[in-house]
Amino acid sequence: MALLEVKGITKTFTRRKKTPHIVLENMSFSVEQGQYVSLLGPSGCGKTTLLTVMGGFLTPDSGQIILAGNKVEKPGPDRGFVFQNYALFPWMTVKENILYSLQVKKLSQREQKERLHELLEISHLFGSENKYPVQLSGGMQQRVAVVRALASRPEILLLDEPLGAIDFQMRELLQEELAALVEGAKTTVVMVTHDVSESVYLSDRVIVMSANKGQIVKDVYINLDRPRDRQSPEFKGYVSEITELVRQAFSEKAVDIELPSGFAETNVNYNSQASFTDAFNRMSNRYSRVNHGRAAK
Amino acid sequence: MERNGSAISTDRTAKLAPGDVFEKYRGTFYTIIVVTILIIAWYFAANRIQNTLLLPYFQETAWRFFTAWFDYRIMSNLALTLRRVFTGFLYAFIIGIPLGLLMGYSQTAMQAFSPIINSVRQVPIMAWVPLSIIWFGLGDGPTVFLIAVSAVFPLVINTIAGVHGIDPNYYNAARSMGATLPDIIRDIVVPGSLPSILTGCRLAMGFGWMSVICAEFIATSAGFGFLMVEAQVRLETAELYALMIMSGLVGFIIDKGFLIVEKKLTSWRYKDGIVGS
Ligand SMILES: Nc1ncnc2c1ncn2[C@@H]1O[C@H](COP(=O)(O)OP(=O)(O)OP(=O)(O)O)[C@@H](O)[C@H]1O
Numbered sequence: 001m002a003l004l005e006v007k008g009i010t011k012t013f014t015r016r017k018k019t020p021h022i023v024l025e026n027m028s029f030s031v032e033q034g035q036y037v038s039l040l041g042p043s044g045c046g047k048t049t050l051l052t053v054m055g056g057f058l059t060p061d062s063g064q065i066i067l068a069g070n071k072v073e074k075p076g077p078d079r080g081f082v083f084q085n086y087a088l089f090p091w092m093t094v095k096e097n098i099l100y101s102l103q104v105k106k107l108s109q110r111e112q113k114e115r116l117h118e119l120l121e122i123s124h125l126f127g128s129e130n131k132y133p134v135q136l137s138g139g140m141q142q143r144v145a146v147v148r149a150l151a152s153r154p155e156i157l158l159l160d161e162p163l164g165a166i167d168f169q170m171r172e173l174l175q176e177e178l179a180a181l182v183e184g185a186k187t188t189v190v191m192v193t194h195d196v197s198e199s200v201y202l203s204d205r206v207i208v209m210s211a212n213k214g215q216i217v218k219d220v221y222i223n224l225d226r227p228r229d230r231q232s233p234e235f236k237g238y239v240s241e242i243t244e245l246v247r248q249a250f251s252e253k254a255v256d257i258e259l260p261s262g263f264a265e266t267n268v269n270y271n272s273q274a275s276f277t278d279a280f281n282r283m284s285n286r287y288s289r290v291n292h293g294r295a296a297k
Numbered sequence: 298m299e300r301n302g303s304a305i306s307t308d309r310t311a312k313l314a315p316g317d318v319f320e321k322y323r324g325t326f327y328t329i330i331v332v333t334i335l336i337i338a339w340y341f342a343a344n345r346i347q348n349t350l351l352l353p354y355f356q357e358t359a360w361r362f363f364t365a366w367f368d369y370r371i372m373s374n375l376a377l378t379l380r381r382v383f384t385g386f387l388y389a390f391i392i393g394i395p396l397g398l399l400m401g402y403s404q405t406a407m408q409a410f411s412p413i414i415n416s417v418r419q420v421p422i423m424a425w426v427p428l429s430i431i432w433f434g435l436g437d438g439p440t441v442f443l444i445a446v447s448a449v450f451p452l453v454i455n456t457i458a459g460v461h462g463i464d465p466n467y468y469n470a471a472r473s474m475g476a477t478l479p480d481i482i483r484d485i486v487v488p489g490s491l492p493s494i495l496t497g498c499r500l501a502m503g504f505g506w507m508s509v510i511c512a513e514f515i516a517t518s519a520g521f522g523f524l525m526v527e528a529q530v531r532l533e534t535a536e537l538y539a540l541m542i543m544s545g546l547v548g549f550i551i552d553k554g555f556l557i558v559e560k561k562l563t564s565w566r567y568k569d570g571i572v573g574s
């Protein structure tokens with residue numbers, strides 16, 4: 001049996017006096033143990049919503065999520081969640097952040113110390129354990145967020161645009177770090193991303209979602225050896241195939257644009273660069289709010 | 298806020314170069330210039346007006362000001378006033394912080410309390426004086442009460458703002474790591490709203506200090522505010538000026554103290570763990 005089963009998830013948002021907005025309709029797929037799966041799709045297609053449902057933060061209208069045979073009903077340490085802006089607790093040191101899940105479980109000091117050692121090892125964060133998040137670079141924050149999510153040895157890691165707030169130059173480097181980190185932890189991953197090349201570089205499988213009720217446009221298996229070569233013709237082949245699928249996914253949106261005002265507002269008129277910049281600004285605003293004490297470097 | 302790292306050496310152990318020393322005390326230097334100008338203006342104005350009831354000579358006021366710190370009567374009244382302020386502040390803290398946390402965290406509590414709080418806080422602080430005298434008689438009671446009333450609202454409002462300012466993903470992150478409600482209150486709500494709570498404390502203390510002096514004009518026959526009324530009645534304007542300057546200075550020192558505590562307790566907001574100027 002698959003590790004994670006997404007069964008007929010439907011989620012509708014209703015806002016006062018507006019037409020209900022069906023974000024996801026009857027969404028189903030499953031993820032095998034050890035797989036790295038990316039959810040790719042236009043902005044607003046419901047990727048975060050789906051991941052949030054998997055995380056147990058949001059209850060679907062119908063359908064269910066089964067993880068290792070158990071129905072997901074609320075958030076729990078069997079799922080490690082990495083948020084779009086990392087959501088590291090700024091008032092806790094790296095060490096306290098990483099060990100938070102063990103601390104609330106009241107594990108012994110010895111166990112905590114051992115686990116900390118392992119996690120610092122795989123994330124190359126030795127020497128930074130007593131720093132506060134504000135003192136870390138974006139890449140280090142990302143690694144802290146990932147190992148914090150891994151600390152409780154979750155069945156699955158859920159990543160929401162883990163590199164969304166990072167600029168293009170740093171991105172590829174951090175993708176490599178993330179790949180190594182996840183490989184070292186031998187965990188199953190579902191990752192949301194905007195970036196086609198990122199999804200091909202990291203995943204075993206890319207699920208392309210459409211803007212229209214989050215329908216699955218295609219489920220693409222990436223059969224490439226690791227570590228992957230971004231310059232190889234096969235890699236580029238996957239990238240252009242998936243880029244084409246994403247474009248198709250946008251065009252399905254044309255249907256929505258005709259709909260009443262409630263819809264038009266929520267559906268961003270997609271233009272990939274503008275939308276990325278927009279999303280990036282949104283995130284970095286939030287990001288700087290989190291680190292409001294951070295000095296200019 | 299801290300300054301740009303290139304302007305000041307941020308390494309605490311580093312020796313300060315002469316230029317840096319000036320950078321560090323630049324603000325103090327400007328303050329001294331302005332104060333000196335004011336003093337000179339005062340000196341000449343007083344000589345010109347020649348009416349010590351309106352504007353006493355600077356020299357005399359300065360003399361009163363310095364001797365006041367060694368005057369038992371003034372110091373014991375100041376101590377009494379400070380004790381009242383801290384007691385009133387303590388009551389406001391005990392009521393205001395939990396109420397603010399509750400209202401910030403629970404939508405229901407917010408809906409239930411906010412209309413009441415928002416109307417009660419519109420009542421001018423001096424309008425509480427008659428009622429507080431009816432309730433507590435004269436003396437410590439009404440003054441402490443008035444301080445508590447004026448301090449509680451900035452505490453409640455800033456605590457609410459602090460809780461509302463917490464990134465909702467912090468709650469989600471904590472819950473996904475298995476945190477229960479008490480864990481979340483202790484590890485997310487309290488530390489997350491702490492910067493704003495401490496700002497509220499500073500404001501509350503300032504309001505408390507301002508209202509205690511007013512309250513002592515009317516509701517009591519001891520305390521720093523009472524000394525001022527006495528000085529006025531005895532037509533000792535120089536003493537009144539000196540007392541006013543003292544009250545400003547004491548308020549300023551209390552505020553600085555709170556600022557230091559605030560920066561110590563929320564050092565995680567600063568990149569190098571060093572408190573800025
Ligand atoms: N709490 C909510 N209330 C109402 N509408 C919502 C809510 N959350 C999300 N939506 C709407 O649901 C749609 C899907 O949102 P979601 O955040 O899942 O998109 P996404 O695919 O993650 O987009 P992005 O790539 O921009 O992060 C959007 O149109 C959004 O406006």
Ligand SMILES: [Mg+2]
Binds near residue numbers: 047048049
């Ligand atoms: Mg999203």
